[in-house]
Structures are given as structure tokens and as C-alpha cells.
Amino acid sequence: MPDINRILDAVDCELDRSLERLFALLRIASISTDPLHAGECRRAAEWIAADLTDLGFEASVRETGGHPAVIGKHLDGSRHRVLFYGHYDVQPVDPLSLWETAPFEPRITTGRTGTQHIVARGASDDKGQIMTFIEACRAYKIATGTLPIGVTMLIEGEEEMGSKHLPAFVEAHRDELAADVALVCDTGMWDRATPAITLSLRGLVYEEVRVRCADRDLHSGLFGGAARNPIHVLSAILAALHDETGRITLPGFYDGVAELPADVRDEYARLNLTPEGFLGQVGLKVPAGERDRLLIEQISTRPTCDVNGIWGGYAGEGTKTVIPAEASAKVSFRLVGAQDPAKVRDAFHAFVRARIPEDCRVEFISHKGSPAVSVPFDHPKLECARAALADEWGKPAVRIGSGGSIPIIGDFKRVLGLDSLMIGFALEDDRVHSPNEKYDLTSFHKGIRSWVRILHALAQ
Amino acid sequence: MPDINRILDAVDCELDRSLERLFALLRIASISTDPLHAGECRRAAEWIAADLTDLGFEASVRETGGHPAVIGKHLDGSRHRVLFYGHYDVQPVDPLSLWETAPFEPRITTGRTGTQHIVARGASDDKGQIMTFIEACRAYKIATGTLPIGVTMLIEGEEEMGSKHLPAFVEAHRDELAADVALVCDTGMWDRATPAITLSLRGLVYEEVRVRCADRDLHSGLFGGAARNPIHVLSAILAALHDETGRITLPGFYDGVAELPADVRDEYARLNLTPEGFLGQVGLKVPAGERDRLLIEQISTRPTCDVNGIWGGYAGEGTKTVIPAEASAKVSFRLVGAQDPAKVRDAFHAFVRARIPEDCRVEFISHKGSPAVSVPFDHPKLECARAALADEWGKPAVRIGSGGSIPIIGDFKRVLGLDSLMIGFALEDDRVHSPNEKYDLTSFHKGIRSWVRILHALAQ
Numbered sequence: 063m064p065d066i067n068r069i070l071d072a073v074d075c076e077l078d079r080s081l082e083r084l085f086a087l088l089r090i091a092s093i094s095t096d097p098l099h100a101g102e103c104r105r106a107a108e109w110i111a112a113d114l115t116d117l118g119f120e121a122s123v124r125e126t127g128g129h130p131a132v133i134g135k136h137l138d139g140s141r142h143r144v145l146f147y148g149h150y151d152v153q154p155v156d157p158l159s160l161w162e163t164a165p166f167e168p169r170i171t172t173g174r175t176g177t178q179h180i181v182a183r184g185a186s187d188d189k190g191q192i193m194t195f196i197e198a199c200r201a202y203k204i205a206t207g208t209l210p211i212g213v214t215m216l217i218e219g220e221e222e223m224g225s226k227h228l229p230a231f232v233e234a235h236r237d238e239l240a241a242d243v244a245l246v247c248d249t250g251m252w253d254r255a256t257p258a259i260t261l262s263l264r265g266l267v268y269e270e271v272r273v274r275c276a277d278r279d280l281h282s283g284l285f286g287g288a289a290r291n292p293i294h295v296l297s298a299i300l301a302a303l304h305d306e307t308g309r310i311t312l313p314g315f316y317d318g319v320a321e322l323p324a325d326v327r328d329e330y331a332r333l334n335l336t337p338e339g340f341l342g343q344v345g346l347k348v349p350a351g352e353r354d355r356l357l358i359e360q361i362s363t364r365p366t367c368d369v370n371g372i373w374g375g376y377a378g379e380g381t382k383t384v385i386p387a388e389a390s391a392k393v394s395f396r397l398v399g400a401q402d403p404a405k406v407r408d409a410f411h412a413f414v415r416a417r418i419p420e421d422c423r424v425e426f427i428s429h430k431g432s433p434a435v436s437v438p439f440d441h442p443k444l445e446c447a448r449a450a451l452a453d454e455w456g457k458p459a460v461r462i463g464s465g466g467s468i469p470i471i472g473d474f475k476r477v478l479g480l481d482s483l484m485i486g487f488a489l490e491d492d493r494v495h496s497p498n499e500k501y502d503l504t505s506f507h508k509g510i511r512s513w514v515r516i517l518h519a520l521a522q
Numbered sequence: 523m524p525d526i527n528r529i530l531d532a533v534d535c536e537l538d539r540s541l542e543r544l545f546a547l548l549r550i551a552s553i554s555t556d557p558l559h560a561g562e563c564r565r566a567a568e569w570i571a572a573d574l575t576d577l578g579f580e581a582s583v584r585e586t587g588g589h590p591a592v593i594g595k596h597l598d599g600s601r602h603r604v605l606f607y608g609h610y611d612v613q614p615v616d617p618l619s620l621w622e623t624a625p626f627e628p629r630i631t632t633g634r635t636g637t638q639h640i641v642a643r644g645a646s647d648d649k650g651q652i653m654t655f656i657e658a659c660r661a662y663k664i665a666t667g668t669l670p671i672g673v674t675m676l677i678e679g680e681e682e683m684g685s686k687h688l689p690a691f692v693e694a695h696r697d698e699l700a701a702d703v704a705l706v707c708d709t710g711m712w713d714r715a716t717p718a719i720t721l722s723l724r725g726l727v728y729e730e731v732r733v734r735c736a737d738r739d740l741h742s743g744l745f746g747g748a749a750r751n752p753i754h755v756l757s758a759i760l761a762a763l764h765d766e767t768g769r770i771t772l773p774g775f776y777d778g779v780a781e782l783p784a785d786v787r788d789e790y791a792r793l794n795l796t797p798e799g800f801l802g803q804v805g806l807k808v809p810a811g812e813r814d815r816l817l818i819e820q821i822s823t824r825p826t827c828d829v830n831g832i833w834g835g836y837a838g839e840g841t842k843t844v845i846p847a848e849a850s851a852k853v854s855f856r857l858v859g860a861q862d863p864a865k866v867r868d869a870f871h872a873f874v875r876a877r878i879p880e881d882c883r884v885e886f887i888s889h890k891g892s893p894a895v896s897v898p899f900d901h902p903k904l905e906c907a908r909a910a911l912a913d914e915w916g917k918p919a920v921r922i923g924s925g926g927s928i929p930i931i932g933d934f935k936r937v938l939g940l941d942s943l944m945i946g947f948a949l950e951d952d953r954v955h956s957p958n959e960k961y962d963l964t965s966f967h968k969g970i971r972s973w974v975r976i977l978h979a980l981a982q
Binding site: 094095096097153154156157160222223224264266268275276277278279280281282283284285286287288289290291293294296297298300301302303304340341344345346347348349350351352357360361364365366368369370371372373374375376377378379380381382383384385386389390391392394396419420421422429464465466467490493494495496497 | 555556557613614616617620682683684724726728735736737738739740741742743744745746747748749750751753754756757758760761762763764797800801804805806807808809810811812817820821824825826828829830831832833834835836837838839840841842843844845846849850851852854856879880881882889924925926927950953954955956957
């Protein structure tokens with residue numbers, strides 16, 4: 063085995079050029095959910111395939127039926143092989159007016175506390191994180207001319223829209239993607255100083271609902287008082303989804319939701335996540351979830367329901383005295399444990415239909431659902447990855463659950479039989495999915511170094 | 523007095539040219555609520571002033587501080603004088619995709635039942651109705667060279683946005699606008715065959731409410747379950763505005779709402795407005811208002827609350843897993859009897875504030891409010907106007923209340939001491955404020971003839 067320090071030195075020497083490469087990727091406006099940006103998504107895929115080819119990977123852009131994916135392979139007949147997964151697509155940037163600098167013109171800024179930030183849409187989610195791994199491979203190649211284990215990379219372009227086409231793609235490429243374990247870099251640290259390995263992810267059910275009443279927009283003076291208003295119908299339905307204790311009222315919603323083991327709950331209590339610390343950073347004070355749960359449970363191991371968007375009637379300047387013909391909302395559920403996405407979707411549809419007046423109609427658009435996933439605490443690769451992270455950060459990595467969803471993780475297990483170690487360097491204040499998204503320069507630099515150590519450890 | 527038939531003949535002979543003039547006015551996209559259309563509003567005012575000048579009126583465009591108004595005077599020292607009021611501004615046209623023909627390219631179409639329709643935004647509300655009166659004056663001039671009584675016309679351009687600047691304008695021009703009675707042409711017939719004089723109008727309170735929670739948009743995976751969602755807060759507030767019987771729950775809301783006199787209620791019951799007949803035309807079946815009220819009460823003599831628009835979070839294509847920072851709605855109340863707009867507004871603000879979590883904020887934008895107005899059943903000019911309408915239509919005109927609001931009517935009473943006889947020829951199926959707005963050719967033609975008869979009668 064080569065001396066790890068030679069490789070870590072290569073990371074440090076290369077950092078400026080590593081940043082230049084990240085900035086080039088961040089300049090590509092690969093917003094997957096907006097059809098107008100399909101060309102930019104393809105450009106991002108082509109950029110990554112070209113960069114991996116430079117690195118000596120056998121890499122190419124692959125069609126998926128939607129935005130393309132990239133597969134890159136660097137095998138050299140090693141007996142160990144990892145599958146690295148990330149995504150090049152990003153969330154929309156609206157409201158654009160709240161960005162202090164253009165979302166696709168990355169720059170380094172200095173935060174209040176003097177920390178340096180890489181600011182751009184995708185800086186943290188997920189382009190910055192992808193590049194920590196690619197740059198770790200580069201440092202290895204620079205220092206040793208090769209990689210210590212076989213690496214297959216799968217970078218997709220539809221994660222922010224539910225990875226629609228990826229399961230079929232993984233199915234079709236199962237042999238190419240075979241590995242011992244998956245490494246996924248789309249999660250975060252516990253805090254600035256404490257690395258984390260995420261062992262569970264919440265699943266997702268995402269539904270769009272449209273309520274239609276009259277067959278046209280109506281004058282609220284002529285029809286007001288007699289004509290059913292779809293905004294009233296929709297508001298009543300959304301308001302009924304939670305009770306006064308914060309519990310979700312869908313019948314059967316909590317089926318398959320397990321209680322935390324007592325020792326894990328104690329560990330969580332000791333992490334002492336406070337409303338001031340967690341909600342205070344975004345201007346809030348009072349946890350809005352189930353009253354009888356720890357804040358950390360509310361955001362990681364308990365299921366949730368959020369309305370992600372609502373629209374209907376007149377939203378322009380001034381006044382319009384209209385009773386609209388229809389009103390719509392996007393509603394999503396985060397799932398945990400053994401909750402069944404299909405059952406939750408059906409329960410939601412039934413809940414809504416039961417509240418639609420007889421002379422009104424409802425339509426649903428169902429987006430992809432995914433179950434929650436988790437990795438066993440005794441996974442053989444888990445401890446060596448934790449040790450590698452401890453070497454870089456000087457503290458043991460905590461084992462947490464993430465509130466977010468990465469739909470494909472479930473498919474890796476189902477189709478490829480792979481457990482996923484989710485290791486990332488994002489921070490809670492990264493403003494992921496929000497204006498002025500950032501990634502700390504430390505996350506990027508020490509993230510690269512962390513991957514070098516993990517690749518080294520996995521090769522033992 | 524000249525022979526009324528000579529004047530009515532002039533109406534019939536002139537009809538094609540009358541339509542050409544109406545079409546010219548309909549081609550002007552005078553959407554008052556959209557700042558981008560300010561120039562079109564002024565063009566409409568100039569067009570009307572020029573047309574009235576051709577007619578021998580002393581007419582000019584007057585500044586109001588907002589969109590201009592038109593005053594036209596044709597007095598000839600007559601002892602009687604009427605003030606005619608109408609508005610040249612129109613509602614926005616969205617959703618444009620639902621228009622079968624361009625909203626500002628008027629055309630005559632033939633309806634299912636063979637009736638001919640003038641189709642355009644403003645055809646009914648209110649350009650078509652204004653022109654029935656102007657063309658009646660024209661016929662009088664053609665047939666007799668003059669008008670039988672003094673006529674002052676006031677045509678404004680901000681009715682669809684609450685007539686913001688008109689009260690001060692009326693105050694400032696009270697001497698010019700002096701008259702015996704006001705004639706207002708912004709209301710409708712009882713049905714195709716039955717003329718109506720509207721004696722009461724509902725008032726209006728129109729409020730915009732914005733709920734702000736976190737100081738930025740949040741990722742629903744990272745914060746979901748702990749962060750307050752402003753769409754949930756807003757939905758719960760809107761849902762709470764009505765109880766299960768359709769009553770509005772604002773404390774004190776019904777103060778000043780009188781019961782109908784028994785005989786009027788009986789007359790209303792005899793008019794037999796049915797859900798099939800009234801709601802069926804727009805694809806609805808079940809009256810949504812107060813359960814214990816006649817349908818005709820729900821839409822004319824009872825107060826209402828409608829959400830006219832709602833927006834927040836992601837409304838684009840696809841999915842975005844966001845908890846938005848804010849959500850907004852436009853909420854309006856129709857008032858009757860002695861309900862006080864200021865009290866209703868205050869009650870609404872208090873109702874909302876009481877439901878805002880301690881770590882969230884709310885902001886209001888208050889648009890103009892107006893009280894309900896009514897004309898006494900024994901008004902001296904009422905009976906001769908009814909008789910004139912009966913002569914044209916062969917049926918007595920019913921005396922009804924309108925569910926709509928014409929804010930300025932209250933100011934005519936307060937500032938000028940004028941009662942307003944609201945006489946119009948719109949029909950319930952005119953799709954006012956909706957796509958494919960129309961005005962029946964019969965409404966236009968017999969409307970002109972009706973005004974000739976009314977002017978004739980008022981001159982006695």
C-alpha cells in the first residue's frame with residue numbers, strides 16, 4: 063500500500079485546480095424538473111464523462127429515457143469494488159430575486175464567522191459533493207498512478223425529480239454496476255466538526271391534487287354565496303391533514319412506523335438538538351411536528367406531510383373579484399420504517415375524495431414514490447469507513463438517520479443487493495434547495511481528503 | 523314632447539353603426555388592474571370623450587390620480603338633470619387559453635339557442651352597457667336634434683380595481699356632477715324576458731394576507747416535521763372562516779345584517795330561483811352558502827366570504843420538495859345592510875392574527891372597502907322608470923338586490939345626495955369576469971330602446 067500522506071499532499075496541492083473544475087460544473091444550469099433546461103442537463107453529463115475519461119476512467123454518457131446518466135469504470139481487476147452514486151441535476155432557483163449573486167455564477171464568499179463558502183445552485187446538492195469523490199480519485203492517480211480498489215461511478219440527472227428513469231436503467235445495467243458496497247455522497251455532517259454516516263433515509267410520496275368546481279371562473283359578486291369555491295374545498299382538506307398535536311390524520315398512515323430502540327433514542331437525546339440551534343438558523347423557534355417527539359426524531363425518524371405548493375385564482379397585482387374554477391396543491395409525505403408508499407398514496411386519495419362536494423371533481427398527478435431504507439448497524443464496511451473519517455476529522459462519525467429521500471438507494475438494495483454507506487460533507491446551513499445555496503470550502507477540501515482515507519481503508 | 527316612436531325608429535336604423543362604435547371601444551384592452559395596460563385605459567377614455575363630443579356633449583378626459591375619467595355634459599338649461607355613470611375599464615383576461623376567440627377582437631357569434639352574442643372582454647361589463655345609453659342619446663339627437671333632459675355623464679376607468687380615486691374626484695367635481703338622480707348601467711335583467719331595477723348592492727372588503735414562517739425556503743427532507751409550513755397555517759385560517767352550515771365565523775360579522783321583510787321574502791320565493799337554473803349554467807348543483815337561506819338570498823341579500831386567489835411554494839412543472847418561506851391569499855367579503863367595512867376588516871385581521879404561530883408573521887394589504895347601499899322603494903323616479911321598461915319589454919320590471927358591488931354608488935349618495943337607479947341589460951350567462959364574456963345583441967338593441975323610453979319618461 064502507498065503512504066496515505068503522499069496522496070493527502072496531492073489533494074492539498076491540487077485544491078485550486080479542483081475548485082476550478084467544480085466551478086466549471088456549477089456554471090451549467092442543469093435544472094432537471096424544468097423541460098427548458100434539458101440541454102443544460104445533457105451538457106453537465108457530457109462534462110462529467112469527459113472529466114472521468116481524463117482521469118483514466120472508461121466513461122460515457124448513457125441514455126435513460128429522460129435526462130442522461132454517466133457511467134465511469136476504473137477497475138484494473140481489483141478484488142474490491144465500490145459503486146459511487148451522485149447526481150448532477152439541481153433544483154429550480156426561484157425565487158430568483160432572493161439570490162445575492164447569480165445562481166449559476168459560482169463564487170467564493172466569506173461568511174459571518176469567517177468561514178469561506180462556495181456559493182451557487184448545486185454547490186452542496188450535489189455537484190460539490192460529487193467532486194469531493196472525483197478529486198479524491200484524481201489525487202490517488204496523481205500520487206500513485208492508479209486507484210487502490212475498483213471504482214464504478216453512476217452519476218444521474220433526475221434525482222431532484224424523483225429519479226424517474228433510474229430504476230429501469232440500474233436494472234438494465236446490473237452487471238456493469240456490480241460492486242461490494244455503494245458509496246453515496248448526498249448527505250451531510252452532524253455539525254461543522256463532526257462527520258456522520260447516514261444509515262437511514264425517509265421515503266417519499268409526492269402527489270399533485272387539483273380540485274375543480276364550476277366549469278369556468280365566476281364573478282364573486284354574482285355567484286358569491288352560492289357557488290362552491292375550490293380554494294375553500296382545498297384549504298379545508300389540507301387543514302384536516304394534521305391534528306392539533308401535529309399528528310397526520312390519514313387513516314393507517316403510521317402503519318409500519320417503528321419506535322426507536324431505547325439506546326438509540328438515548329444517544330439522540332444526548333446529541334441534544336435544540337430548537338434554538340436547529341430552527342433558529344432559519345428564523346423559527348417552535349418545532350411544528352408531533353408534540354411528543356424529540357426534535358431530531360421529527361426531522362429524521364418520524365414521517366411527515368408538507369404542502370410544497372398551492373395555487374388557484376388571481377395572484378396578480380391588485381384585486382380581482384373571482385371565484386376560480388379550480389385550485390391545486392402539491393403535497394408530499396416523508397416515510398420511515400416499513401410505511402408502504404402505495405398504501406399512503408391510496409389513503410391520501412381516499413382522504414381527499416371523501417371531502418369533495420358532490421358537484422365538484424378532483425384529479426391527481428402521482429409522482430414517483432419510494433420506501434424508506436436503512437443499513438444494518440453491523441455492516442462489514444461501516445467500521446472501517448468510520449475509522450477513516452475519525453482520522454481526518456479527529457472525532458468519531460455519528461450514525462444518524464436522514465430526513466431526506468434518495469429514491470435510488472432502495473433500488474441499489476433491491477436490484478444490485480448493495481447496501482449504501484451515505485457519507486457527505488454538507489452542513490445544515492447550506493441553504494440546499496433555497497436561494498444562495500453554499501458549500502463550505504472546508505467541506506470540499508476535507509471531503510476530498512476523507513474520501514482518500516476511505517478508499518485507502520476499503521482497500522485493506 | 524316628440525313622438526317616442528320616431529326616436530325608437532332612429533335606434534333601429536342606426537343599429538349597425540351603433541355596433542361598429544361598440545366594437546371600436548371593445549378593441550381597446552383597458553385592463554385597469556394591470557399597470558402595463560395604463561396606456562390602453564387612457565386610449566379608452568379619449569375614445570369616449572371624442573365620441574361624446576361628436577354627439578354635441580361638452581366632454582373631456584379628466585385626471586384622477588389614477589386612470590383618467592371622462593365627464594360629458596349636455597344640459598341646454600333643462601330643469602331635469604340625470605347623472606349617468608359607467609366604467610370603461612375591464613377585468614384581466616387570464617386564463618387566456620380558455621378564450622375561443624381573442625378577448626379584444628370582438629365578434630358576433632350565434633349561441634346554442636340561436637341568440638346572437640357580442641363576444642369580447644367588456645362586452646357586457648361594462649362597455650356594452652355604457653354604449654346602450656350613449657346610443658340612446660344619439661338616437662334622440664338624430665330624431666329631435668336635442669335631448670329631453672339635461673344629461674351629465676361620468677365614465678371612470680378604475681371600477682374593476684375598487685374605484686380608488688373616484689370618491690375624491692366626485693368630491694372635487696360635486697357642482698359639475700349635480701343632478702336629480704343617478705342612472706347606473708352596470709347591472710342585469712332578471713332573465714332574458716324580464717327587465718329589472720336593482721335597488722341594493724352588496725358592499726365589499728378586499729384584503730390580501732401574507733403569512734411568513736422561516737426566513738427562507740427550506741428543504742422538506744431536512745426540515746420537514748419541525749419547520750412550520752406557511753401553507754398549512756394559511757389553509758387552516760381559510761378553512762376556519764366558514765362553519766359546516768356555511769355561516770361565516772368572524773366574530774361580529776353579521777352585525778347590521780337585517781332580515782328581509784316577509785313580503786319581499788315571499789316575492790323572492792315566488793321568483794323561484796333554482797339550483798338547476800342558476801348553478802346548472804356553470805356546472806354546479808349544490809348551493810354552497812348558508813344552509814337555511816333561499817338561493818336568491820345567498821347571492822343578493824346575504825353577506826359572503828370568498829378566497830379569490832391563493833399562492834405559495836412551487837407551482838411549476840414536476841416536483842420540488844420545498845417548505846416555502848411564505849404563502850399568500852386574496853380574501854374578499856361581500857357586505858349587506860349596515861355592515862361596517864372597517865369593522866369587518868378589523869375582525870378579519872384579528873381572526874388571522876389569533877391563528878399565527880408565535881414564530882411566524884403576517885402582513886396585510888387592505889384594498890378599498892365599501893358599505894352596502896340601497897334605494898328606497900318609494901323613490902319618486904322609480905315608478906316612471908319601471909313603466910318605461912315595461913313598455914319596452916312587455917313585463918313589469920322586478921325590483922331586486924344585486925350581489926355585486928359598485929363602490930361609487932355609496933359616494934353618490936354621501937357626496938352628491940343622489941339615489942342611483944341601477945338599470946342594466948346584462949344576463950346571468952354573460953360570463954362576466956370569465957373567458958368568452960358576451961353581451962346579447964338583444965340586450966344591446968332593446969337596451970338602447972329602453973334608455974330612450976326612460977329619458978322620455980324622466981322628462982315628463
